[in-house]
Amino acid sequence: MPHETTTPRSFQEIILRLQTYWAKQGCAVLQPYDMEVGAGTFHPATTLRSLGSKPWAAAYVQPSRRPTDGRYGENPNRLQHYYQYQVIIKPSPPNLQELYLGSLAAIGIDLGLHDIRFVEDDWESPTLGAWGLGWEVWCDGMEVSQFTYFQQVGGHDCKPVSGELTYGLERLAMYVMGVDHVMDMPFNDPDAPIPLTYGDIFRQTEEEYSRHNFDGAxxxxxxxxxxxxxxxxxxxxxxxxxxxxxxxxxxxxxxxxxxxxxxxxxxxxxxxxxxxxxxxxxxxxxxxxxxxxxxxxxxxxxxxxxxx
Amino acid sequence: MPDLLIELFSEEIPARMQAKAREDLKKLVTDGLVEAGLTYASAGAFSTPRRLVLSVEGLTSESRPVREERKGPSVSAPAQAVEGFLRSTGLTLDQLERRADKKGETFYAVVEKPGRQAAEIVAEVLEGVIRSFPWPKSMRWGAGSLRWVRPLQSILCLLSDETGAHVVPLTVDGIVAGNTTEGHRFMGMGRFTVTGFDDYAVKLKRAKVVLDSAEREAAIWQGAQNLAFAAGMEVVADPGLLTEVAGLVEWPVPLMGRIADQFLALPPEVLQTSMKEHQKFFSVRNPKTGRIEGFVTVANIEAADGGEVILKGNQKVLAARLSDAKFFWENDLRVAKAGMGEWVEGLKSVTFHNKLGSQADRIDRIAALAREIAPLVGADADDAERAARLAKLDLRSAMVGEFPELQGVMGRYYALEAGEKASVADAARDHWRPKGESDSVPVEPVSVAVALADKIDTLTGFWAIDEKPTGSKDPFALRRAALGVIRLVLGNGYKLDLLLQLLNSIELHYEAANRAALPALEAKIEQDKRVKEAFIEQVKKQLGDDVVVTHPDELRDRSNRMFARYGGLSGDQLRLTHAKLSDLLSFFHDRLKVYLKDQGVRHDIIDACLAMPGNDDLTLLVKRATALSEVLKTEDGANLLQGFKRANNILSQAEAKDGVEYSFGADLKFAETDEERALFAALDKAEATITPAMQAEDFGTAMAAMAALRAPIDAFFTAVQVNSDNQIVRRNRLNLLHRIRAVCSGVADLTRIEG
Structure with missing residues (x-):
């Protein structure tokens, strides 16, 4: 297991490391789906491609929208627009847990210093007619990912079974970098000529969309x-x-x-x-x-x- | 004698499933081995988050050979019959034996099944157990078809004896059993070979896995206490959490942290619940302040820095959680101080059940019923109503939205903040009780009134819409509600006409359902009194006498009122209502039987008491049953029962034969023997005691007086032949027997007692 021990310095560096890591594991690195979705699972690369018997391996960032979670950019952890990192592999490889732990190491989580736990959490999406069994993964008591073996999607049994990993990128990045408020998190390199924080990019849009979602639409x-x-x-x-x-x-x-x-x-x-x-x-x-x-x-x- | 070691190694097994899984593994495998003809000395099962383990000691090395003999058709039987026999036995004609008997010669099939090697049996049994393991929820993974709780990664299956350890040849869905396993996910050093259970346990510990969950629990509890003690604090015991946490780690490392000052003002229940539910932390109390001030988290790793990073991370997550809780608490307090009006409004839009209206409708009914019940349990009616109106408001609070298990507890805090009396505020917390069999019963009258009204409203409501429990299905926890009513009444010794309260409650349901139409109906009824009277007459006719309840008149009057008021009811609906009430009362009686049986009262004794009037007064019923149970334990009581039964049998037979009822006029002057005269005197004496005792509901005295009849009754039957040739004497004696029946039957229906 390759250990990348340096701590990432920006949100985008975490994304880049995950992209590189999963590309090395043989995943097709896809781009986000060009529609408004509530979670990375909605991307057809997961929902539809988990059906049928053809092997599949993909990884991608998916901007996700949860209108009810809007807090006008004020809450340190809650956003109506945020990013998920999604990995989907069919059939689920026997060493998927190890591959996952490798990805944590890749983004600077030292597995000898942190307490990683797989805690029962069964996943169900009533809107997709989908469910699976798996865990939420805890790092020092914090949920950093959802790990699911799909059993059914769209009412169809998954044969073979896909393994799905979902990382909540903001929360994970904040933890890795020790940032307390999402808006303070460096988005690009803090030493770049034009350093940008998450807030520089998204504070205003969080305000606008919060108003839109709750009152405007x-x-x-x-x-x-x-x-x-x-x-x-x-x-x-x-x-x-x-x-x-x-x-x-x-x-x-x-x-x-x-x-x-x-x-x-x-x-x-x-x-x-x-x-x-x-x-x-x-x-x-x-x-x-x-x-x-x-x-x-x-x-x-x-x-x-x-x-x- | 070989020993067997099985390890089923998988990805993380949910903590809540581990205890049952290891017991299932033990039972299913050992049962299977025994069924296949092996025996064993002892077996032990273990579990960690990643493995289920079974160790069987002193297994026999092979099963005993079995010789089976089957008789077939006669040698002269048609060819078809012989062929059929060959098919069913799997033998050929020349393998059959011919034996001569009286009718000639008969075919016999003799099959010798040789003993089988233990390895072969173990492989067969284990594969079967794995393939049909009773997980509460299981899954497939990869491209395979096997189901397990999470992906099964390896199987270790070893038989070891003096010749060494042998892998049992077994392959399940591509997983080949072997003699290796691995240790801790992060601290273990790769796969290793084992030779038997002792070797396995030792090597596992070296690889940082504590195999036995009891040992992990003990280590966690000891470690947590040591940490707390060193800081002058104490850990709050929580056995359920301890078991769960022991199921989340293979190598427990307790770490203690402090709760930041800004959160210490939160109610202790909030701190405990938030830490337990979200983070699986133990609460740590400062004995000097009595507050929860710290926590113990249990890591699964000995970190290089002694757990500093882990603790810091956990503390950070806790701070975020408690910030939420504090936000909820402060918001809720604002609403509470303003009188909770926002929550009253909010409950109007929360559906309780689509056929039973909103939570607000439900609260209206409970408040009205609590008023009715209040005087019967010694509560002030206004307080009871007020408490009922407040008791469920916390369902709308942010805190209960987040932690449903805090309902009631928060309600009490908020009611106090709103300036309510302590007794009213306590009802918000206590009206939910008793929550389970181990929970105690509230005694404060206001709480009891609301608790009873709440549970009765739930029961009548679901009975009215035909959502009764069936078999194992009881989605609305109606059995628990009925048992709650029973325990509330009995625990406080209240005299409560349950049936009338059920009727009160049903009436409130009708009122709610017909509220919109009510003014028009009432106006119409006022306009035409004759219509109303005709209505009532019709109902009386329709109801007839088939409504068997203990308050027939009252019920009928009340039903008529309901009928008149909520004119939507037809006679049939009314009859149905009565049927439902009777059914609901029987449901209470069934729950009571179960409850009393647990207390050691026999079901036939309860039946004997249920047959008496006033059986909806549960306290009276239990007093009667307890007294009867006690008296039947005495020698006099048991013998009296025989005497009563003998008297009753003779009398019943005579009555059937003669077609008359011998119910009057036993006269002392026709008594011929001293024993007869003595019985007359004894009955006079017993009646003089029993009648006032029964009026005072002093069953003990009444039954003791009844038991005292034993000697005179026994003496009477020894000395006297009831069926005398002299008809006058015979009639007089039968009438005397009737007095025995009458005296005894006033106490309970003794014919229902067994034995």
């Missing part, structure tokens, strides 16, 4: 967009597989799934606006889950999602 429009996304998703999946123009069999699983992602984010926004009652909440989650399942069904009919 037009709820009638959001409700309408939710309906539109739902309808569009189902319409895209209803097309006959045979494409008359190209003469190929083309199932539009990804475009349909984009609509599912949209619906999910719109639901999160509506939730933040406080216009969804407790009983309606379950119904909305159920509607998004139904879309996710249909997309999973469709993806399983495609080449990338088939069983070999």
């Amino acid at each position: 037009t709820t009638e429009m959001l409700f309408q967009h939710f309906k539109d996304a739902e309808a569009e998703c189902q319409r895209l999946l209803a097309f006959a597989p045979q494409d008359p123009k190209s003469g190929k069999r083309i199932i539009m699983a990804h475009p349909a799934y984009d609509q599912t992602i949209k619906a999910s984010h719109l639901f999160n926004l509506l939730d933040a606006r406080g216009v969804i009652s407790v009983t309606e909440r379950q119904a909305y989650i159920g509607r998004v889950r139904a879309l996710a399942k249909q997309c999973a069904d469709a993806f399983r009919q495609t080449e990338a999602g088939a069983d070999l």
Whole structure:
């Protein structure tokens, strides 16, 4: 296990080290998905690619949005927009725990000095119809990652099983660098000609989006967009597989799934606006889950999602 | 005699599952070995976060050979029958034996099963156990199909005897059993070979793994106490947490830290809960201040710096957690000091159950019922209502939102902050009790009134919407609610007409359901009194006499009122309501039986008392049952029971035969023997004692007087033939037997007593 003992000096250095480390382990280093998502799991590279039997290994940063977590940039740990680092490998390799521990070492966590623990935490995403078993990983009592063996996604059994690692990058970086408030964390090298902190980049946007999420967004429009996304998703999946123009069999699983992602984010926004009652909440989650399942069904009919 | 060592090495097993898993492993493997014909001297099971281990000593090296003999068809039987026999035995014709008997010759199959080697049996049993292990939740991983709690990485399976250690040949889903394992994840030095259990335990310890969870628990507790003691503090005992923490580490290293001053003003329950639930910390109390001022965390590693970095990290996480808690506490205090109005409003939008309205609706009902119950338990009705209105407000507080287990505890703090009386504030905490069998029962009258109202409202509500517990399913914890009512009533010795309170409660449910329509209905009813009277007549007719409850008149009147007021009820609904009430009362009786059985009162004794009127007065019922139970333990009591049964049998037979009831007019002047006359006198005497005693509900005295009848009754049956030829004498004696029955039956229905 290679030990990189130097402490990273910036947020981006941690990301770069993780990218390098997982690239070395053979993962395809992907770029973030270009849509608003609540977590790295929503990236089709995880949700859809964990289905079917084709081997897969990917790692990527995913900007994630949780509208209800907005605190106008004032809370030291809570943000409505933050970054997750996501690793997904199918089938899960037998040494995944060791690979994971190697990544901690790579970002400067000395495994001889810290107390790393795997504490039971089963993962479930009601909107994706997905669940898995695994742990939250503790470093000195702090949760630094989620470690999950996917059992089901979109209502389909995962065969083979994917291993998924999710790092909450801000929290992990703050811990590694000993920073107390996220906005004070160096984003680039503090000795760079133009040093930038996390706050320089995101304090204003946290304020703007907090106001938007809690008070600004037009709820009638959001409700309408939710309906539109739902309808569009189902319409895209209803097309006959045979494409008359190209003469190929083309199932539009990804475009349909984009609509599912949209619906999910719109639901999160509506939730933040406080216009969804407790009983309606379950119904909305159920509607998004139904879309996710249909997309999973469709993806399983495609080449990338088939069983070999 | 070989010894067996099994280690199932996996990724981290959830702490809460380890104890049962190691016991399951022991039972399933040893049962399997015994079933396959092996015996063993002793077995022990162990667990750590990464391994389940079983050590079996003194195993037999092979199973005994078995000879099985099966009789087949006659030699002259049709070919099909013989073929069938060959198929079922797996033999060929020339392998069968022919034996001569009376009918000729018969085929016999003799199968000799030789003894099997232990290794072969162990492999078979272990594979079966692994493949069907009863984990509460299991998973697949990689490309395999095996299920385990988390990925199973290696299997160690060794049989060792004087010739050495031998790996049991076994492969499960690609995992080949071997004789190696590894130690601590960070402090172990790679895989190593073991030769048997002793060697295994020693090498594991060298590789920084304490195998036995009890040893880890002891080390944690001792270490934590030492740390606290050195700082003049004491650790707050928490056996559940200790077990859990011992299941999270292979090499426990306790570390103690201090809680920052700014958090010390938080209620101790908040500090303890936050530290335990989020961080699995033990609380450390300063005996001088009585406050929680420190914590012990248990690391899984001997760090190079003595744990300094680990402790600092934990302290930082704790500070973040407690900052949240402090934020919640301060916000909640603000709401509490303002009178908690924000929470009252908030509960209106929280659904309790979609068929039973919001939490606010529920609180209205509980408050009204608590008023009704208050005088019966010695509480002030206004206080009871006030307490009921406050008791659940903390459900809206930020603190309870974060830590649901603090509900009640926080409610009390907030009620005090809002300036409520101590008795009212205490009810917020205590109306949830008793929370389980080991929890004690509140005694303060206001708390009891709210606790009873809360539980009764829950029960009648779920009964009304047909959500009763079935089998093992009791999602709304209704059995616990009923037992809570029973313990509250009995524990405080209250005289409470349970059925009337159930009816009160049901009425409140109807009222809530019909509130919107009520003014119009009442106006309509006022307008036309005749309609109302006709209504009531109709109900009386529909109800008829089939409603068997202990307060039939009151129930009927009350139901009529309900019917008239909440006119949405039809006669059928009303009948259903009665049926549900009876059913709910039986549910209480069933819970009571279970409860009393645990206290050593026989079920037939309870049945005998349940058959008496007033059986919804639980205190009375238990007094009766206890007295009866005591008297039946005495020799007189037991013999009296026989005497009573004999009298009752003779009388019942005569009544059946003669078609009359001998219920009146036993006359002393027709008595022929001294024993008869003595019985007359004894009955007079017993009645004179029993009647006033029963009125005073002094069952002990009544039953002692009843037991005193034993000697005269026995003497009577020894000396007297009841069925005399003289019809007058016979009738008189039967009427005398009736007096025995009457006297005894006033106390309990003795015909239900067994034996």
